[in-house]
Amino acid sequence: MTEVRVPTLGESVTEATVATWFKKPGDAVAVDEMLCELETDKVTVEVPSPAAGTLSEIVAPEGETVGVDALLAQISAGDAKPAGDTDAPKADAAPKADAGDAPQAVDVMVPTLGESVTEATVSTWFKKVGDTVAQDEMLCELETDKVSVEVPSPAAGVLSEIIATEGTTVDATAKLAVIGGASGAASSAPAAKDEASPAPAASGKDVEDAPSAKKLMAEKGMSADQVTGSGRDGRIMKEDVMKAIASAPAATAAAPSAPRAPVSADDASREERVKMTRLRQTIAKRLKDSQNTAAMLTTYNEVDMTEVMALRNEYKDLFLKKHGVKLGFMSFFTKACIHALREVPEVNAEIDGTDIVYKNFVHMGIAAGTPTGLVVPVIRDADAMSFAGIEKAIAEKGARARDGKLSMAEMQGGTFTISNGGVYGSLMSSPILNPPQSGILGMHKIQDRPMAINGQVVIRPMMYLALSYDHRIVDGKGAVTFLVRVKEALEDPRRLLMDL
Structure with a gap:
């Protein structure tokens, strides 16, 4: 008799609710076949079968709250079947595939998507059913909340079946397609396991919502x-x-303007309806969640860029020759923000429940626009880096962002963010917080403007700065002090060298 117990649920999570059983007592189950789904206050956890056999008893029924390592069910030996088998003839046919003189079918599975990524959308198929494919030739492209993932062919053969069509949302263990007449021996055990994974979907229509x-x-x-x-x-x-x-009040308030305005037949023929990408949906959701959660406020200042521009022009050639990277403005702003964050640490902190978590390090997020949307790669421990190190990191992350090659890990863990709308010509804006961060600095276009300096009107290259902050943790005094320190550091860059 094999026991099925509650798996580890995650740090600080001690209990879960049994949401759905995919099997009932008496059902035959295969190793790693999904038995049930647990629901915590944070995530949904699937529980696979630890052994092949028969589900003899369900100890924790749907709706019951269970602790970590609690007994969920028991599996008895015997009457087991391979995960992919549904009837006897298929089981009898399995040995024939091992004879070595017949082509095998190989499943195309969803590849590893990255930590905490559980599903993706099939965006494009490069091949169609009947096409001949070579091993490692690209078959399709998947799109997650953050990155695009290309799926190569696991073997040479013919694409005999496409299971997940374009636009389909698939989980991390789903089967995408089948390669028929594949060359090379395929492992029967993984195939059996993979065929078992769609089992819950087969009964999906009969599965009710979580209790x-x-x-x-x-x-x-x-x-x-x-x-x-x-x-x-x-x-x-x-x-x-x-x-x-949570969204009901907002929806109610927006109800009068929510319905789409009537469109004439002539106008309708000139419209184009395109489904939002998963990245765009995620951006929209996170930005709205940020507005709904944080007490967001923006304060402004302006900075005279004369000294920074003069210093950059003086040393840019020498800097490029020695370090192999151009000296831009972002390293100055990053250094200035790090300098200011030391004096106003709450801007580099976050709220966790009723606690304030102060970060004694700076993981700087640098917002970057890409053809598919806005992403924020993170430069870790930027406070310990030189000007050259920061410029190299920004250039490398920016290139990876434009190529869609950033991993999830490279976009997580930021403590503060800088967004440069000036590269697009923006003169003034109010950036939205990147939760759970409490501050984001908005840079803008450098514009020559007449300024009063020592009683005289002179033309100076000026830039507006905007700091959006979470007023729940950052007071107005702290926000203004932060911007003033950034302004002082940029107008006299020597202060950065002397830590003043």
């Missing part, structure tokens, strides 16, 4: 059609209901 979600909808008088489910097969989870509740 905790149904209970909360009943309490709030909501119906399922008012909530968009994010769970497997579109089932509604508790957090989906909570999001719907």
Whole structure:
């Protein structure tokens, strides 16, 4: 008898609710076949079978709250079947594939998507059914919240079936296609395991929404059609209901303008409707969540760029010759912000529940526009880097961002962000916070303007600076002090060298 127990749920998570059982007592299960789904206040966790056999008993039914390592079910030996088998003839046919003189079918699975990424959307198929493919030839492209992932062919052969068509959302263990007549021996065990993964989807229509979600909808008088489910097969989870509740007032307020204006037949023929990419959907959601969560406020100042520009012009050739990278303005602003963050540490902190977490380091996020949307690669420990180190890191991250090659890890963990709208000609803006950060500096266009200097009107290259901050943690005094310190450091760059 094999016990099925609650897996590790994550740091500080001690309990979960049994949301859905995919199997019932008496069902035969394969190794790693999904048995049930647990729901915590943060994530949804699938529980695979630790052994092949028969599900003899379910100890924790749907809706029950269980702790870490609690007993969920028991699996008895016998009556086991391979994960991909659904009937006896298929099992009998398996040995024939091992004979070595017949072509094998190889499954094309979703590759590793990165830490914390659980699903992707099939954006483009480069091949169609019937096409001959070579090993490692690109078959399709997947799009996640942050990056695009190309899927190579695991073997040479013919693309015999496309299971996940363009626009389909797939999880991290899904099968995308099948390569028929593949050359080379394929491992039967992984194939069996992979074929087992779609099992929950086969019964998806019979799986109800999470019990905790149904209970909360009943309490709030909501119906399922008012909530968009994010769970497997579109089932509604508790957090989906909570999001719907949170957005209800905003939706109500916007109701008068929400309906699309009537469009004539002539105008409709000239319109183009394009589905938002997952990256654009994520950007939209995060920006709106930031506005809804933080008490966001923006304060402004302006900086005379004369000294920075003079210093840059004087040393840019020598800098490039020695370090192999151009001396730009971003390293000056990064250094100036690091200098200011030391004096106003709350701008480099974040709120966690009722705690304030101060960061004794600076992981600087540098916002970068790409053809697919805005991303924020993070330069880790920027406070320990030189001007040359910062410029090299910015150039390298920027190039990877434009090529769509940034990993999830490279865009996580930032403590403060700089956004340069000036490269697009922006003269003034209010940047939106990048949660859970408490501050973001907006740079703008350098413009010659008449300024009063020592009683005389002179033309100076001026730039407006904007600091958006979370007023829950940063007071107005701290925000203004931060901008003044940045201004002072840029107008007299020698202060950065002497830490003044």
